[in-house]
Amino acid sequence: MASLPKAGSTFAFMQCSSPVCSIFAELLAAPTQKLGVKLVNINSGSSSTTAQAAAASILALDPAAVLVAASNPQIYGGYLKQMADAGSVIAGGGTVGGKPYGVQDAVGGEHSDALAGSLMADWVTVNKGPGANVVFFGTPELTFSPVMQDGFAKELSKNCPSCRVGFQQLSVTTFGTTAPSQVISYLQSHPSTDTVVFASMEGATGLAAALRNAHLSPATLGFAPTASNLQDIAQGGLTAGLALDFNVQIWAQVNLAARLIAKQTTPESDLEPDMQFLSKSDLAGVDVSHGWTGYPDVAQRYAALWGLSG
Incomplete structure (x- = not known):
């Protein structure tokens, strides 16, 4: 400089x-x-x-x-x-x-956000395969959310035309409070849903415990997991995250x-910024208390x- x-x-x-x-x-x-x-x-x-x-x-x-x-x-x-x-x-x-x-x-x-949406759609295609039934939870207050949702929808339609996807919204005001109950309510009213994707994985804060209590086990994936989300992934309560550094x-x-x-x-x-998919096996023995960095x-x-x- x-x-x-x-x-x-x-x-x-x-x-x-x-x-x-x-x-x-x-x-x-x-x-x-x-x-x-x-x-x-x-x-x-x-x-x-x-x-x-x-x-x-x-x-x-x-x-x-x-x-x-x-x-x-x-x-x-x-x-x-x-x-x-x-x-x-x-x-x-x-x-x-x-x-x-x-x-x-x-x-x-915008380019990074669209790419993140596409990458998460590819994860669904590879890990859930044809016939996956997905719900994508966007966050209206975050400007990247609709871009990511659009990238996700286009990529999933292209690579997994037999996959089904519905779109819902979680306000940032529900993160860490009522968001898990909203996700559980959706899953209970749509029992064929097998995959939950979040534009912001903060929306999944507290979801691992809520899923256990409701005896539900969908695959879960979200963008930019926090340290709390990563801990849930490491313990197997959530499936994976597309980590943002x-x-x-x-x-x-x-x-x-x-x-x-x-x-x-x-x-x-x-x-x-760099991004990387992280699952339980990736986090074995890793200190995630301060999040992830590449x-x-x-x-x-x-x-x-x-x-x-x-």
């Missing part, structure tokens, strides 16, 4: 209402500290009222960079555009459709913001890229 952000510059994170955003907030501490910038986390809540109030408070900070996650950027009203017009760079993480609202670029954008995505998002400040383009390959040395890699000591 030719130049780094001014030391002490403010990087503000618009922390979305999805529980995974609290993980992102924690992970952001390391790359921003290494870059020498000040991190401010602002919880934007789940409504347009709270999101716009949070955005207004960030606008007043005049940050060098604003980091947004996969929430619909429309929820912030015109504030992201105001921030961009005021000179802040806006870098997304898993954000789709953000450019009209001021998001200049995103790590893990949260830590790499966060370092890449900070790097994207720094490059935008320096008016440098970011290669498309650097905007694609690159444990990501901090050293970015420090070298930025010309800083590791």
